[in-house]
Amino acid sequence: MIDFVAIGHVTRDLLPDNTSTSGGTARFAALLAQRLGLRAAIVTASVEPVPPGIAWISVPATVSSTFENRYTPAGRQQWLHAIAPSITEAVLPRIWRTAPVVLLGPVLHECSPTLATFFAGALIGATAQGWLRDWEADLPSRIRPRRWRPTPTDLARVHVLTLSSEDVGGDTELAAHYARLVPIGIVTHGAAGATMFVYGRPHHIAAFPAQEDDPTGAGDVFTTAFLIRLWETGDPFQAARFAAAAAACVVEGPGDAALPDRVQIVRRMATVPDQS
Known part of the structure; x- marks a missing residue:
C-alpha cells in the first residue's frame, strides 16, 4: 500500500557549471515522505532516473521539463527549455487512489487541481507555484507570472x-x-x-x-x-x-x-x- 502520492513533473535543472540535476516538487516531496517513514510514490511525466525506494509511474515522455536559473544584476531569472506532457487521471494507478495523503505539485500547470477528486477520502495538498507561471510558446522562454483564476469547483477537494x-x-x-x-x-x-x-x-x-x-x-x-x-x-x-x-x-x-x-x-x- 502507498501512503503518500506526489503528482507533478520531475524536472531537469540546468546548473551554472553546465551540469544538471533532477528536481521538481513531486520529487522533493516523495523523498521527504520516504525519509519520514511513509511509503511514497510519484506520478509524473519525465525521463529522469527513478529515486531508489520510490514507486513511480510516468506518462510516456521523450523529455523532462527543463529549467535554468540565470543570475543578473536585476536578480534571478528562470528560463524554460523543454516541457514534458500533461498528467491526467488516465495514468493514475487504481490501487494508489486509496493513498491517505496526496500532494499536487505542478511546476508548469501540468496537473489540474481536479485530479484531487480521484482520491476519495485522502488529505489533499497542493502547491500553487506551477499554476502561477506562464511562458512564451517558443523555447527557451523566460518564466513570467500568470494570473491564476481557479473556480470553487477546481479547489473543492483541496x-x-x-x-x-x-x-x-x-x-x-x-x-x-x-x-x-x-x-x-x-x-x-x-x-x-x-x-x-x-x-x-x-x-x-x-x-x-x-x-x-x-x-x-x-x-x-x-x-x-x-x-x-x-x-x-x-x-x-x-x-x-x-x-x-x-x-x-x-x-x-x-x-x-x-x-x-x-x-x-x-x-x-x-x-x-x-x-x-
Whole structure:
C-alpha cells in the first residue's frame, strides 16, 4: 500500500557549471515522505532516473521539463527549455487512489487541481507555484507570472494550498486571496516565516534559525512536512511548527543530502521553545 502520492513533473535543472540535476516538487516531496517513514510514490511525466525506494509511474515522455536559473544584476531569472506532457487521471494507478495523503505539485500547470477528486477520502495538498507561471510558446522562454483564476469547483477537494510570496511578486493581497480559497492556505516568506490562513483567519508561523546554504526545495519540504504532520495529528499549528523546522534543516545543505528525518526535525524543534 502507498501512503503518500506526489503528482507533478520531475524536472531537469540546468546548473551554472553546465551540469544538471533532477528536481521538481513531486520529487522533493516523495523523498521527504520516504525519509519520514511513509511509503511514497510519484506520478509524473519525465525521463529522469527513478529515486531508489520510490514507486513511480510516468506518462510516456521523450523529455523532462527543463529549467535554468540565470543570475543578473536585476536578480534571478528562470528560463524554460523543454516541457514534458500533461498528467491526467488516465495514468493514475487504481490501487494508489486509496493513498491517505496526496500532494499536487505542478511546476508548469501540468496537473489540474481536479485530479484531487480521484482520491476519495485522502488529505489533499497542493502547491500553487506551477499554476502561477506562464511562458512564451517558443523555447527557451523566460518564466513570467500568470494570473491564476481557479473556480470553487477546481479547489473543492483541496484541503491545503501553499505558495510563496515570491510566486506572486510580493503581492500580499493576492497571496492572501489564494490562501483563503481552501480550508488551510499557507504563504511562505523564506526566513521571515509564513502566514497560515485557517478558514480565512491569518496566523504567523515563525521560522527556525538556520545557516542557509541552498534554499532549493525549502517550500516543497515545508508543504510536505506540514501535510504529513497534519494527517498524523489533525492539528495545523503542530503541523506548521514541524514544517518550519523541516524547512530550516533542508536549507542548510545541498539538494537531497539535506532532506531531514524525524529525529533531525524534532531536534531542530527543541532549539526553540513552543510558544503556543
